[in-house]
Amino acid sequence: MSMEVPAWLTAWLAGDDYTIAREILERGVAALYLVAFVSAVNQFPALLGEHGLLPVRRFLRHPYARKQPTLFRWRYSDRLLRAVAWTGAALSALIVLGVVQLAPTYVFVPVFLIVWFLYLSIVNVGQTFYGFGWESLICEAGFVVAFLGAWDTAPPITIVFFIRWLVFRLEFGAGMIKMRGDRSWRDLTALYYHHETQPMPNPFSRTAHLLPKWWHRVEVLGNHFAQLIVPWFLFAPQPVASIAAAVMILTQLWLVLTGNFAWLNWITIVLCFAGVSDGVWSWLLGGADVGRFGAETVPLWYAVVAVAVTVFLVVLSWPPLRNLFARRQLMNASFNRWHLVNAYGAFGSVTKExxxxxxxxxxxxxxxxxxxxxxxxxxxxxxxxxxxxxxxxxxxxxxxxxxxxxxxxxxxxxxxxxxxxxxxxxxxxxxxxxxxxxxxxxxxxxxxxxxxxxxxxxxxxxxxxxxxxxxxxxxxxxxxxxxxxxx
Incomplete structure (x- = not known):
């Protein structure tokens, strides 16, 4: 005998106006995991493998390494690394194609978490070659996005809003580290140099560098606006949140056009779509019926899971929240071994030569x-x-x-x-x-x-x-x- 659950118990949790956002978030983050796993297959053995520049086996002798959550804690081999990376790549590809989303949520979530843990296993033994802020970012994003669920549930609105909180920490943290870290960001001269001195220029970087200095000052002003002011509006009602997301997406596309920052800009773009509602998509398409991807309600069992995960993540948010307003703000810091709810920031100082x-x-x-x-x-x-x-x-x-x-x-x-x-x-x-x-x-x-x-x-x-x-x-x-x- 089954007992029907009153709709009001879970209705508040159903983010049924964010089904398109869920598709973009899940497939987009999975696509970047796919890129990351292929990168590991191609580079990890030479950099960190059995005969690498910083061999993992040597690293695992240290007590610190043995405390890290990783599949390689007890044994490392290049063959095992490739097996882990190819497995992660295959599962990521299935999510990109939407295959895993057809399964029940109790299957989808574990599969996405497997992808997350496989990559976390690589990051936690990657040493300096994996010591970049976007490694922690993709780990956190993978864990959180996993709980948006499959098509048999509406995306939990608490998870949607936590992704916005992730974007806020990413953007506002980057803005604050710039204002605190280098006078050139405050006097609007940082981009006189940055296009030329950034780690890895791209084909358009020289053109961007040679633009007039007045334009570079406008760029810096635009950066401050997009990172220090706009993120606050992610938590506003629609369509304000969608407009804030669009502004940040546009600024990230300019960074994509002018530099090579691995997947940092791309994953930021993907995560920003957590602020764009289905209603806005319909308006953008001239009032067309965009439909819904999946159910419009959240099952009671999954409502319990989603709320529990949200509470867990909120508790973990205190250290990065405090860090945002600390005088000595940490840039790209993880406060736990699982790389969840991290502090972010980039280019707190600008190299001038x-x-x-x-x-x-x-x-x-x-x-x-x-x-x-x-x-x-x-x-x-x-x-x-x-x-x-x-x-x-x-x-x-x-x-x-x-x-x-x-x-x-x-x-x-x-x-x-x-x-x-x-x-x-x-x-x-x-x-x-x-x-x-x-x-x-x-x-x-x-x-x-x-x-x-x-x-x-x-x-x-x-x-x-x-x-x-x-x-x-x-x-x-x-x-x-x-x-x-x-x-």
């Missing part, structure tokens, strides 16, 4: 003044002055990003010495991380690293030389090193 580490090898005697040195080409970071920067985001080139930090004087760079060793060994997986191996897979006799100052060429310089970059040598970072004794 661009330095690049150029790695070279030679087949000649490295101490012969006539030795011919050949440059190793990286996929994303600037090298050859004539090469136009490429677009890679949302794909994440981890080695290239760490090379940018190295040029800034990063002290946490033991991996770089190992990189030079792997180049001396002509290690195949390491060479695959690069765009160009000047020795065609053969081992060089010696390698070295030099430091250069880079800047974008002016329009006149580009017409005269064809160069995108102008570079000048600053000094030697690593003198010639060789595997041969005495050299």
């Amino acid at each position: 661009r330095y690049e580490v150029v790695v070279e090898g030679t087949a000649d005697d490295p101490y012969d003044p006539e030795a011919r040195w050949e440059e190793y080409g990286f996929r994303g970071k600037p090298g050859d002055p004539r090469r136009v920067p490429r677009q890679f985001a949302p794909y994440h080139l981890r080695l290239d990003w760490l090379m940018w930090f190295l040029a800034l004087g990063s002290r946490d760079s033991p991996w770089f010495e190992v990189l030079l060793l792997r180049l001396l060994e002509a290690d195949g997986p390491t060479l695959k991380l690069l765009r160009c191996d000047p020795f065609g897979g053969r081992a060089p006799r010696a390698v070295r690293a030099r430091m250069f100052l880079y800047r974008f060429s002016t329009h006149a310089e580009k017409r005269e030389t064809g160069d995108v970059w102008v570079r000048s040598e600053v000094g030697e970072l690593v003198p010639p090193v060789s595997l041969r004794s005495g050299q």
Whole structure:
């Protein structure tokens, strides 16, 4: 005998006007998980694998590592890593296609949480190569979005609003860290430099950098408006919340157009759709009936789950909330090992000059003044002055990003010495991380690293030389090193 549950018990929880938002959130976050897992397959073994630059097995000897929630806590192998990553990629693809959403919610939620935990397992052993704010962001987003449920339930409105709280922390946190961190954000000059000095420029970055200074000041003002004022309106009634979401989406698209920030901008765009209601979609489509994706009510059992999860996440929100208004605000900080309800922020300070580490090898005697040195080409970071920067985001080139930090004087760079060793060994997986191996897979006799100052060429310089970059040598970072004794 079944007992019917009064509708009023769960009616308040049904976010039935956010079914399109749910589709975008679930499929969009899953698509970025797919990118992240493929990135792990392609890069993790060479960077962190059995023969990597920072081997996971060595990391797991530390007590700190053994406390992390990860499938690799007791055993790591490159084969297991690939199995984890490909499994996560396959499940992510099924969510992107909408297959898993056809199953009951009690199936959908565990599947999405499996995707989340598989990636969390990778992040928690990724060390400095996974020490980016958007790693915590995708972990938090995956956990929360999982509880939007499948088509047999309406999306719980408390989960929808928690995603807005995530966007608020992401955007407002980034705005506050800028205002506290660097005078150039306060005097509106930050973008005189940022397009040129950002970690990985894209094809449009030089054009953006060469725009008039008045435009760069407008950009900074727009950034402050979008990050410090607009996020508050995510919690306003419709259509105000949708307008706030649209403003943030547009500003993020400008960042997509002008730089390579892995999936940071893309996942922010996806999460912003938590503020856009089905009614607004209908208005945008000229009053068309957009329909509903799934049920319009929340089953009682799932209402209990959704409320419990919301309460759990709200309790975890106190440290990041306090951090937002702290004088010494933390940027991209996790307050628990599960990377849930984190503090975010980016570019609290702006680099005003661009330095690049150029790695070279030679087949000649490295101490012969006539030795011919050949440059190793990286996929994303600037090298050859004539090469136009490429677009890679949302794909994440981890080695290239760490090379940018190295040029800034990063002290946490033991991996770089190992990189030079792997180049001396002509290690195949390491060479695959690069765009160009000047020795065609053969081992060089010696390698070295030099430091250069880079800047974008002016329009006149580009017409005269064809160069995108102008570079000048600053000094030697690593003198010639060789595997041969005495050299």
